[in-house]
Amino acid sequence: MSAARIIKPPPMSGGDRKYYAREIHKAEVTFANLLQQAATAHAAADDARAKAYALDCAAWNAALFIGEFDHVSPTIAAAIKGGFALLEVRCEHCKHTEIIDLALVVQPRDRQVALMRSYLYYGSCQRALGKKRRPDLIGLRPIGDPQPTAPSRRTKKAS
Ligand SMILES: [Zn+2]
Numbered sequence: 001m002s003a004a005r006i007i008k009p010p011p012m013s014g015g016d017r018k019y020y021a022r023e024i025h026k027a028e029v030t031f032a033n034l035l036q037q038a039a040t041a042h043a044a045a046d047d048a049r050a051k052a053y054a055l056d057c058a059a060w061n062a063a064l065f066i067g068e069f070d071h072v073s074p075t076i077a078a079a080i081k082g083g084f085a086l087l088e089v090r091c092e093h094c095k096h097t098e099i100i101d102l103a104l105v106v107q108p109r110d111r112q113v114a115l116m117r118s119y120l121y122y123g124s125c126q127r128a129l130g131k132k133r134r135p136d137l138i139g140l141r142p143i144g145d146p147q148p149t150a151p152s153r154r155t156k157k158a159s
Pocket of ligand 1: 091
């Protein structure tokens, strides 16, 4: 339906034609500049948003540490965008620590990280006790953070 409009301008003098061509050229330059400025502004906005998400994650970590468990947690998407894509959990029963990569979790991305607890349990504890033990959430960790506290992450699954 969006066929190009066919504009038939009236005959123009030579001077008018030059003026018209100049105006078109100026508009093309303006268009390119606007595209460039918009791209730069979007990149800056994405950076600022990622920093805000990172602060949300750090604040939630602090809340967990001081026992403010009602503090609203970041969503999975926010944790990933903020660079805190690893969730550290610990089973209080067997003291086992596990690091979960949120990027690999099959959960809606708008779900709060805190709700992950309801979906986690340790296979080893389940086998030993015959029931599921929910791990405690310890906090979000940045990607690339060295994790010496997760010695046997490959031997036990938290899914
Ligand atoms: Zn356990």
